[in-house]
Amino acid sequence: MRIGIVSNSDSFIPMAYTLAMQQLQVHIFLSPAKDAFVQQKVKAFVQQTKLPFTEERNADKDLYTWLQKGNYDIGFILVYPHLIRLERLKNHPARLFNIHFGVLPGFKGPVPVFWQLKKGLDKIGLTIHHLSSKIDDGPMAWTKTTDNLPHYNYQLANQVLSQLCIEGVVFVLHLFINKLPIPEIPTNPNDTAYQKRPQLNNVLINRQTMSAIEICNLVRACNPWNKGALTWFQQQEVKLMDAQVISAIDSADNLQADTIINDDQSLHILCKDGKLINVNMLFLNDCFVPAYDARQWGLNKGIQFGLQDLTFKQ
Structure with missing residues (x-):
């Protein structure tokens, strides 16, 4: 069986390695x-595994040429930045599935x-769905969730899902190899929501509206790609x-949200809901700054984060 994997991320590596170890032809x-x-x-991964590898040079035609010439039986797309136009693949026999690291729709x-x-x-x-002419659309073949653990950040969550997707890929391949119908589960259009790429206001702490847990x-969502x-x-x-x-x-009435109330070995910052968050690491002036050094940068008890620093009130 010839399996094509399309990506522009390293998230496909666990899946590709697992399939290759099963003596499947992975491209x-x-x-x-x-x-x-x-x-x-x-x-480095493809050099070590010696898997057939093609790098895109022309986004308008290379993928379509690769799919047509490869004569693949099935293909999985994981984090590909361009819309795949299925009308250009009318004569392509492969079943194509998109792996999306989110619950659809x-x-x-x-x-x-x-x-x-x-x-x-x-x-x-995450969701594995039949590829369609629309982004992140098409009937679902498989979906699964896992606990959102407190230590997960953006990178670690992606790694967890890249491991979890192996289960779904194996499920789809088992059905395909045994000529069994692959599920086509419709989604509820009333639940559809498109989440855009984060903009400045999406990564900015808003002390007037955000609780401690929301901060x-x-x-976690901004680490490490945005450095917090x-x-x-x-x-x-x-x-x-x-x-x-x-x-x-208890005595937060006279304090403003985003005020540092402790600058000892870590920073304790007051939030609008009266709770404190503990911060151990910051990124400032292109430097990684541990909280125990924050005083050297002027981040002392009584300082308030925001566009204007306020004096601490005893």
Whole structure:
């Protein structure tokens, strides 16, 4: 059996390795990743495994040529940045499936993991669906969720889902090999929501509206790709790279949200709901700054994050 895998991410590696170890003929088509490290990691993987590998040079035609000439039996697309026009593949016999790291149809869009973490869902999930002419559309063949654990950040959640998708791919392949019908589960159009690529306001901590847990969720969703959730200090960008809800305080009436109330070995920051978050690492002036050094940067007890620093009130 000839299996084609299309991606521009390193998330396909666990799946491709698993299938190759089953003596299946796996062929890789890579659209160049923007991240040079990801590109290097993928090329190291194909060199080590000696899997057939094609790198996209012309986004308008290379994929279609590769699919037509490859004569694949089945194909899986995982994080491909371009809409695949099925009308150009009318004579292509392969069954094509898209692997989407979000539960459909509520998390359509290019970065569903970000939004699942930011929204603080109890579960994160993925969907394998029949490829259609629309983005993240088509009947579902398989879907699964897993617990959204407190230590998951954006990168780790992607890694978890890249492992979890193997189960779904094996399920689809088992049905295909045995000539059994592959499910075509319709989605409820009333649940459809497209989640756009995060913009500045989506990664910015809003002290007027965000609770402590919402800030922690945003920090996890922004780490490591954005080096944390964004706030301000002396008109400079500061990013919180980790955050954990630790407690509430009784005498918060005279304090403003986003105020540092402890600057000892870590920063304790007051949130609008009266709870504290504990921060151990920041990103400031292109430097990774541990909280125990924050005083050296002027981040002292009484300082308030935001566009204007306020004096701490005893």
